[in-house]
Amino acid sequence: MKATGIGASVRRKEDRRFLLGKGRYTDDIDVAGLTHAVFLRSPHAHAVIKSINSSAARAAPGVIAVFTGDDLAADGIGPLICGVTVTSDDGEPHRAPAHPALAQGKVNYVGDHVAVVIAETVEQARDAAELIEVDYDVLPAVTSTASAADAGQQQIHEVAPNNVCFNWPFGDKAAVEEVFASAHKVSRLDLVNNRMVTNPMEPRAALGEFNSGTDEITLHLTTQNPHVHRLVLSAFNQLAPEHKLRVVGPDVGGGFGAKIFVYAEELVVGWACRKVNRPVKWTADRTEAFLADAHGRDHVSTAEMAMDENGKFLALRVHTKANLGAYLSTFGTMVPSYLYAFLLAGQYATPLIYSEVKAVFTNTAPVDASRGAGRPEATYLLERLVDVCAQDMKLDPAEIRRRNFIPVDAFPYQTPVVQCYDSGDYNAALDLALELADYAGFSARAEEAKARGKRRGIGISSYVEACGIAPSAAVGQLGGGVGLWESAQVRFNPTGNVQVFTGTHSHGQGHETTFAQLVCDQLGVPIENIEVIHGDTARTQFGMGTYGSRSLAVGGVAIARACDKLIAKGKKIAAHALEADEGDIEFADGSFSVAGTDKAMSIAEVAFNAYVPHSYPEGVEPGFDENAFFDPINFSFPAGTHICEVEVDPDTGVVEIVKYSAVDDFGRLINPMIVEGQVHGGIAHGVGQAMLEVCRYEDDGQLLTASFMDYAMPRADNLPSFDVGYAPTHPPDNPLGVKGCGEAGAIGAPPAVINAIVNALNVKHLDMPATPENVWRAAQAAQA
Amino acid sequence: MAADKQSVNMTVNGKPVSGEVESRTLLVHFLRENLRLTGTHVGxxxxxxxxxxxxxxxxxxxxxxxxxxxxxxxxxxxIEGLANGSELHPMQQAFMDNHGLQCGFCTPGMIMSALDIVNRNGNDLDEATVRKELEGNICRCTGYHNIVKAVQAGAKAMGGGS
Amino acid sequence: MYEFNYQKVESVSAAVAALKNADDGKFLAGGQTMLPTMKHRLASPSDVIDLSGIAELKGIKASADTVTIGAMTTHAEVAASPEVQKAIPALAGLAGNIGDPAVRNRGTLGGSIANNDPAADYPAAVIALGATVKTDRREIAGDDFFTGMFETALEEDEIIVSVSFPVPRAAAYMKFENPASRYAIVGVFVAETSDGIRIGVTGATPCAHRGLRLEAALAGKLDSAALDSVELPVDKMNSDIHASAEYRAHLVKVMAKRAVDACN
Incomplete structure (x- = not known):
């Protein structure tokens, strides 16, 4: 292993600029003539707009313009789109209400965009926004996921009767019912997957600049996928033709899904900078992030498992209601459908699965992907249900899992829910996790805690996720509007250093290091001579961006393929220079050599020859610069077992996580240090969902948790240090042997934590978040 | 009301600076917008x-x-005032060595808080102290595990240890 | 934030005069509550009168039986004060767990009690210790100072100069933190004073109050078991998304018991 190649915990190349305060996030960018946008947002969850009078605002000091939905419509801009079609059980596509970037006659959630003020300073824009008079006719609001589709509810969109976006059954209902009817035992659980606000630490921002000389708009955005933003803004929102629109995602302060989507503010800023012919910047404050970022999760489900007398799973039946919010966000329909139901097999060889998802509209912020996206919901449901099964069958939670795991020799394994798992050894991960967690010693620790008046619990979660999103053909079959291949360009400069252009985007994941390690390993170029470039449609070729733990599994392979092409071309150039047959040229450690001789030249020399081709092979193009596109043939399937041990103070309900052990199969690790960091962050995110975080709306649609004062983010003192281990298997479908790691913790952790708390309290179930009061109440009820 | 402008003078990272600000201008905006020291973030x-x-x-x-x-x-x-030329401050170096940052957005605040923690608690910090002392700094990326390690290591290095 | 006039003054009398001359002036102490409130445009004073330049409002003085803390003394200074740590360690501990370290470096004792947030920590100590609030014009007993939610006995233009805390024989503060804001969902300060056992409760009700039912149950003895049978009025308790009234009532008892135990 090279010290800076694959498998090495190389210190991150990107760190230095962040540590010096020299990162360049969207809000850090200043340009001459900058103006500032402030959005007037709806204070009502559901209302008809009777009139908007912005004359006082237009006359306020520093105000350049005030725009409303009519102005956007007059220019033919928007509406916002949803890019994935789900076919409802009536054979029709999901119901898609119009989603204007600025309201047209109606607002549908608190925070919905009513108007925008452009002014010389932010405070002037805020002052003026308060002067806009809006006459609202307030309507009753719908906020409950469980009851939004009930008879008699207020209707939100005409196109969506009963507030239903789609009702999507999947699987053989009759066959599943037959198994349930004759099963030895049926375990059943009702559960809620709590709504979350994704909350990357950098709030969203947009900076639009228009060049009237070139008719080009440049948009700096907090985006995880600049090219997708450009494509959607151009093809569907009519902002500008693709070649006249440049989208830059500079340094981005975390995404976790929330910065995938094309938001109203981005479109409006892009349009307004041309309209006022000056640069326009908008930066969300945290309150706006709570109100108008796409939220995550928000399911209400019933899960049932049919078992035989040995606790073998025979069939799974799931009914889920999923809240999509007031409008469809960019990928809103996909999350509770394909990213959810297709993961319901988990790690188990359950032969039959039937699920039915009813997706509903409510007067709340749009809901879309958030770290894990659908997979945490599936995993939480399944891993909680499995613990209920264990309780019902009086089996140890580890034992019931073992009895039902897909055996190691069954891979590739075709699940009954579309996915074909590439590789896995679920027992190996469980064994190692049990060892790390000292599962065997738990009862002694529980006794010791009991003597102190505390209650200990231990919880297991064995998850699987689908990453490496995604094979384009599969995406197309499912109604997705894009291909999900990835691109790379690897360019040698004449002096021998390398620039790697990737279509993915790094916003914390460390691609600038990991991808450089790939190239270093394959081409033998010193890592300090490799620069990874991403996030600018004017610099990088078209690419699909970063989400779904896809960047290495798909984008990394594209880079490797481009390197393959460079090596192949380099052999031709070296053969000519070294006066040998191309077939005799070998490449290793950055050097082309003639087999069996000491004749060799470095790849840097080859690159120089390619740019200064004075003596050059016939028919070979000059230049040393190759690109590649990689379309995966399958998803990748990271899996693992997480074990959480908690201590509950029954007097207060306070839960302390005393030990957290995670064993994951991510395939091959390129940079273990970075992978481990991703695991840590994911676990914290999952613990947050399990114990702290919940987004709550009042019945009238007011957001009750609109700041960090009321929405509890995990902090350092809420968490322990984590024990992390690996049980890798080789995924044959991935050329690099990698699987993806960014979401695993957020998927594995919630059921591990709740299973531990449920175990400590000796109750059947407790909904997330397990706040002290919820835990205290459960403890009281259990004692009663 | 007419904007009430005030002149301010202060020393930032060892250099005297001055400016005209509205009374309502927050210090962070003065740093970011007037002085263009954009390493300090608003989250x-x-x-x-x-x-x-x-x-x-x-x-x-x-x-x-x-x-x-x-x-x-x-x-x-x-954060811009910590490094000595091209040499990172020991706390900055500890964050790099311990992978104490991912997206980098919370990092400047974490490091400045870490320096305050060291000032008050010394160079030998246990995990529980660091976790408690970081309660005013939120990170969404790292799960804090490596931040805690970085603060401990940085504290030690600031005291001349390694 | 709305626009305002900023004035920095160097004496208490200048501060009072500045406030009198303003349309709708406000004193600015540490600003850790006031500035966020103004940022959200929930307050719009015409004038902000910064008290940080007034030397007489700062500092800590300890005698054998009293600790006097200047109103503009920060939480961090109180927490780190050897005098406070020695005389009333529970008070130093309370100050050292308000907000977070950066907030403690700005936030002040005077600002905290003048604001009288229902979930602030200091009011519990002022009540339990039987402190005296000294202003520019009078002395106000701790028991009389907190009059309602965000309301105090202070006149509009009255400035707190210092707070004198009698040194108790024993004292302890137990706080049950809101996991989001880190304010007290419930905080109970128990003090064994020359006046007997006094208990201050914050977070539980719209305004910090004296825990008379708890005190009565203890009947002068620091025996936490005596609190088991106390019935607290659930209908008087705050109820919000963080804790129901019933849970708060329960927590008051649990925190009180723990504070009593910590006094021993």
Missing amino acids: CDTSQCGACVVLVNGKSVKSCTMLAVQADGAELVT
């Missing part, structure tokens, strides 16, 4: 997240919860 509007922490007269302060005029005459240190 919330309720004084919770700590992305804006700087040192004012040697003490950690949330610069989003202080007016620029209140810093008149003060000595400030921001």
